[in-house]
Amino acid sequence: MARKVTLQRKLGFTALAWFLGCIMFFPIFWMILTSFKTEIDAIASPPLVFFQATWENYQLVLNQSDYLKYFGNSVVIAGGSTILALLVAIPSAWSMAFSPTRHTKDVLMWMLSTKMMPPVGVLVPIYLMLKYMGLLDTRTGLVIIMMLINLPIIIWMLYTYFKEIPSEILEASRMDGAVLWKEIVYVLLPMALPGIASTLLLNLILAWNEAFWTLNLTAANAAPLTAFIASYSSPEGLFWSKLSAASTMAIAPIMVLGWFSQKQLVTGLTFGAVK
Amino acid sequence: MATAHTKTLSRIMNLPSIILLFIWMIVPLGMTIYYSFQRYNLLTPSRRGFNGWFNYEFFITDPAFFEAIGNTLLLVTGVLAITVIGGILLGILLNQAIIGRSIVRILFISPFFIMPTVSALIWKNMLMNPIYGIFAHIAEFFGANPVDFFAVIPLLSIIIIVAWQWLPFATLILLTAMQSLDQEQQEAADMDGASTLAKFYYITLPHLARAITVVILIETIFLLSIFAEILVTTNGGPGTASTNLTYMVYNRALLQYDIGGASAGGIIAVILANIVAIFLIRAVGKNLEA
Structure with a gap:
């Protein structure tokens, strides 16, 4: 017999959980994102979220x-x-x-x-x-x-x-x-x-x-x-x-x-x- | 119902692992004890001999020693505090009705599967770098001065990285434990008009006791031996500010080639771990009986 959950409460917890979850995952997300940047884009200031993606790094790592x-x-x-x-x-x-x-x-x-x-x-x-x-x-x-x-x-x-x-x-x-x-x-x-x-x-x-x-x-x-x-x-x-x-x-x-x-x-x- | 025949057989089946673990426990440890009383440096291997308690004296009187002990304990207790308290709070949060819960769980659990060298380097470079790191950008955005994490607060920085790796573990264990919490008990408490805090204190927390003990036990085993995170970020520095006992012994053994001194340090680490273990095994043993 589940307790009644108000929609407001559910939305509130959902938002909080997703927010914190994204913070926890952020370092991994940022690492994956950076792996598609050029070395110059990687240290750009302010940090780039949108950029020309490249497979170059993967090729370099695999080859070198x-x-x-x-x-x-x-x-x-x-x-x-x-x-x-x-x-x-x-x-x-x-x-x-x-x-x-x-x-x-x-x-x-x-x-x-x-x-x-x-x-x-x-x-x-x-x-x-x-x-x-x-x-x-x-x-x-x-x-x-x-x-x-x-x-x-x-x-x-x-x-x-x-x-x-x-x-x-x-x-x-x-x-x-x-x-x-x-x-x-x-x-x-x-x-x-x-x-x-x-x-x-x-x-x-x-x-x-x-x-x-x-x-x-x-x-x-x-x-x-x-x-x-x-x-x-x-x-x-x-x-x-x-x-x-x-x-x-x-x-x-x-x-x-x-x-x-x-x-x-x-x-x-x-x-x-x-x- | 087992016959004498199957009993003997099962003993024999158990033997290989017991023998292997026994050798693994006794032989190297015996050698460490032996070396710890020897004057033995790989750079001057000819000058070997009995050294009495000198190695121990030398290791303990090293000014870095007490700092290393302190750092080891700080690292363990700091990470334990963050992960257990954080794990309880996040467990409660994730135990609520949430839209897309399984994906949120994946977001939370992922850091646990990242190898230590990767997570340490990602944090060191891309997050904590004082010029290009995300934290520096955030600080600048708010008009604050960026912190040079590994120069100013090296040990705390390592605690943060390690806590990030272990928080998912604590959260997952405690969440699982919470899911087996008796709903009816909660409802009865609701009927009696218990406050949320009272319910947490009198129902949830006692129910979690066993899970918390296990989390503390497992984490302590791993946290006493934190090594890679220190090696790739600070190398134990600046000075010896982030050197723990494990790193100090590694430094003696593989960088200074001081076999005797490193062995003495190793034995001290074993003694420290055993003191911690006695308490933990007792607590867990009691908890696992049930």
Whole structure:
């Protein structure tokens, strides 16, 4: 039974929400707009809203700076680490959700607590280890590290999703005489897939945007987009249009993925505490 | 209903992740502790040896140290304050009947998906630049003097950028929590003539307690380790005005090659994070029980 909403009230809230929403989105909007300006238009005073749009910056970024290499590194590092972590996490979350022991809760809390360790606490040994193993500035090294840092969150997310699967259905299939692997393939997997997909999606977003290890452990070879964009911070002249074009390309795919993952984001990142 | 057989199997399934996380937790941390008692600089690797507590002494007596601790805490609490209070207010707003709500939600949530280096550079250049930035133009329009953000208020500028990234997260979580609020309870309060403020204080806020705890927990994990935003905007400066503990250790390790000193700093960061974590885990653990 919804309360009656007066039209005035509705319009007022609508106007306020749109106004604030536009302010929040403005930096992104301005970046996208700037990416279509020439460098001179980009720093015009007063700022230009209407101008002769150009694709030049996108072409320049794509042609000049090995952009595709950085993009590829981002895909390999974010994708590789996520998939690898899922392979380890699925059995683990599975067993904790379906046959919990009295230690399960402690184990989960302990896993979460490993995430509490600030990365800077292990920066030195990780850096040196990768250096001695020849893995510094390699995609392999980054995939391994990123997999480890995201593993606790992935296990937690999966655990939250798996726990929602009713265990009665397992018992029913066992009564019908299903063997373990059949139980997994035909009964559990279809029910678990949405949770796995959500976890994959959310973790791709987190890994794509991770900017401590990617900045510290890579240089020319394995640098992903986070590091490539950071290279624009050097104060040699203003290249706002190119920065904007490179940034827009770097964030667009993930931002759109993010729009569709709002629900998963809430359940996943709050460990099921908020739904 | 699990048999002994499936129990063993499930333990085995759980082992790889436990072993991996255990190694990940113990080995590097042990090495950091070991290095923190060593005299070890990559520039003079031959002069290595046991160094006692010297690294810690040296790190703590660095005038930048207390500033870094202060900056770290300011950064965390500043962003938490903005995002939690802002998130509650925006959550209430977005929970109203609004025309085009799903699009407004997209406008609000988008900053969360922007990589830190991009958002920091966009803010630094296109918004906060004292000559060409939007804020400078706005100031000029009103006849005020433009602020040189990163020179005058470096830490506050970083807090603003980071809060912009995390406000969407808090808003989304708190909005979701509000949507599960019991309508009938609200109506009953309406009937009893409760004021809007009283309803918020006695119904909404207690309902949100758990969501707020989770927001604080997750944000704190990430905020204690803010790095990229500082690296691409101020490099911790001017001086050490915007250096947090993470940046200070990075500076020691990868710019000064002081392995021993950086390790001591790393251990201090771990201790600080643990103090924060003990409180948070306890609060969250209690909240997650329900």
